[in-house]
Amino acid sequence: MGETSASFCKLIPESGESISLSEIISALSFAIELTDGAVHGHALRTCVLGMRIAVEAGFTSEQKASLYYALLLKDVGNEEVLGLRCDRGASIVSKLGMGSLAADAVNNLEEHWDGSGTPHGLCGGEIPKLARVAAVAQHLDMFSIGRNSRVAIETLEEWSGRLFDPELVDAAVALHRRGVLWEGCRGEDDPQATRAAVLALDPNKKHRLDEDQIDRICEAFAEIVDAKSHFTFRHSIGVAELARGIAEYLHLPPHRVRLVWRAALLHDLGKLSISNKILDKKTQLTDREWNIVRQHPGLTRQILEQIAPFREIAVVAGEHHEKLDGSGYPNRLSACDLAIESRIIAVADVYGALSEDRPYRPGLSFAEILPILNDLSGRKLDESCIGALLSYLSDHTPIDVSAEVGARRITRFCA
Ligand SMILES: [Fe+2]
Numbered sequence: 494m495g496e497t498s499a500s501f502c503k504l505i506p507e508s509g510e511s512i513s514l515s516e517i518i519s520a521l522s523f524a525i526e527l528t529d530g531a532v533h534g535h536a537l538r539t540c541v542l543g544m545r546i547a548v549e550a551g552f553t554s555e556q557k558a559s560l561y562y563a564l565l566l567k568d569v570g571n572e573e574v575l576g577l578r579c580d581r582g583a584s585i586v587s588k589l590g591m592g593s594l595a596a597d598a599v600n601n602l603e604e605h606w607d608g609s610g611t612p613h614g615l616c617g618g619e620i621p622k623l624a625r626v627a628a629v630a631q632h633l634d635m636f637s638i639g640r641n642s643r644v645a646i647e648t649l650e651e652w653s654g655r656l657f658d659p660e661l662v663d664a665a666v667a668l669h670r671r672g673v674l675w676e677g678c679r680g681e682d683d684p685q686a687t688r689a690a691v692l693a694l695d696p697n698k699k700h701r702l703d704e705d706q707i708d709r710i711c712e713a714f715a716e717i718v719d720a721k722s723h724f725t726f727r728h729s730i731g732v733a734e735l736a737r738g739i740a741e742y743l744h745l746p747p748h749r750v751r752l753v754w755r756a757a758l759l760h761d762l763g764k765l766s767i768s769n770k771i772l773d774k775k776t777q778l779t780d781r782e783w784n785i786v787r788q789h790p791g792l793t794r795q796i797l798e799q800i801a802p803f804r805e806i807a808v809v810a811g812e813h814h815e816k817l818d819g820s821g822y823p824n825r826l827s828a829c830d831l832a833i834e835s836r837i838i839a840v841a842d843v844y845g846a847l848s849e850d851r852p853y854r855p856g857l858s859f860a861e862i863l864p865i866l867n868d869l870s871g872r873k874l875d876e877s878c879i880g881a882l883l884s885y886l887s888d889h890t891p892i893d894v895s896a897e898v899g900a901r902r903i904t905r906f907c908a
């Protein structure tokens with residue numbers, strides 16, 4: 494279990510450590526690969542292979558910079574991989590700040606050198622160069638899984654001139670013969686070694702993100718999580734808005750409000766690992782299915798902990814199902830372990846979940862949620878956070894909170 498949110502010293506400096514886009518994206522690519530049918534570590538290995546081939550083939554600095562993100566993010570816009578229910582891939586990719594060259598590469602990944610591919614049947618040099626190298630790299634990784642690298646290279650050569658650009662195949666073969674193609678990116682290599690190779694190859698590593706850019710990336714990943722099931726199509730964003738409102742009404746300083754915003758956006762990242770058969774199930778979950786569901790906060794934490802400046806965000810996000818009386822999961826923490834930031838997100842998450850439709854019931858009205866909050870207040874959920882939530886809802890929604898509260902003897906209603 495390790496440290497809890499309450500163990501963080503709140504004297505941590507306000508400004509976060511500087512961070513590059515690749516540090517965040519390479520960690521979050523693990524989250525994408527938690528989804529059904531995805532191959533673990535594939536995006537990172539493809540990135541290393543593709544960048545090495547691009548260097549060998551003499552790509553320009555601009556091409557390499559765009560290619561890098563195209564390789565890491567190629568599956569974000571892929572509806573099959575993520576099972577996105579709506580056409581949100583393009584919006585997510587643009588929020589991640591990927592330039593047009595990179596987007597072009599992702600959109601043309603399935604084109605074939607001989608014109609037999611999709612979606613446009615482009616042929617040879619008509620296919621964007623970045624898409625051609627991305628196709629070679631992703632297939633090389635797939636060909637190598639469960640086999641050795643020599644077989645992968647031979648398979649690549651077999652398809653040269655049909656699926657793949659022969660010049661790029663030659664570049665890959667030359668690297669393979671010199672023994673410098675596969676280091677750190679074989680299927681059996683430690684994912685952390687592959688991630689280190691990815692970070693070392695980043696052509697943009699000197700470019701550090703500003704705080705607003707980090708927020709945009711968290712928002713994009715919240716969209717990816719929300720798009721997984723139509724029952725949660727706005728859950729992470731909605732919970733984050735409520736959590737930010739509660740944090741502001743509790744007068745947390747701006748940098749703590751920002752931490753709450755990011756942790757709430759990312760709190761259900763681990764849900765990408767849960768099959769839609771479970772998430773969308775209309776009947777009661779079996780014990781085995783419940784066990785799977787209960788693992789998601791821990792996975793959220795594991796993924797976010799890989800981003801060093803997100804260490805506290807990881808812990809707070811991983812505590813969103815913990816309860817003050819020790820009845821929550823995954824670690825049955827209790828009040829003394831749970832900092833205000835975690836308590837805020839727990840309240841926002843319960844309110845968000847109750848107000849949304851679920852496969853087994855329609856969303857509840859405010860009047861129906863109120864007695865439930867009343868029952869949980871002080872026992873499982875923090876009373877002051879519930880008070881702040883009611884104040885926030887009163888000021889920002891058409892809900893007549895004071896009339897309902899007066900009629901129902903709810904918890905202390907103050908910020
Ligand atoms: Fe959750």
Ligand SMILES: [Fe+2]
Nearest residue numbers: 728760761842
């Ligand atoms: Fe949630």
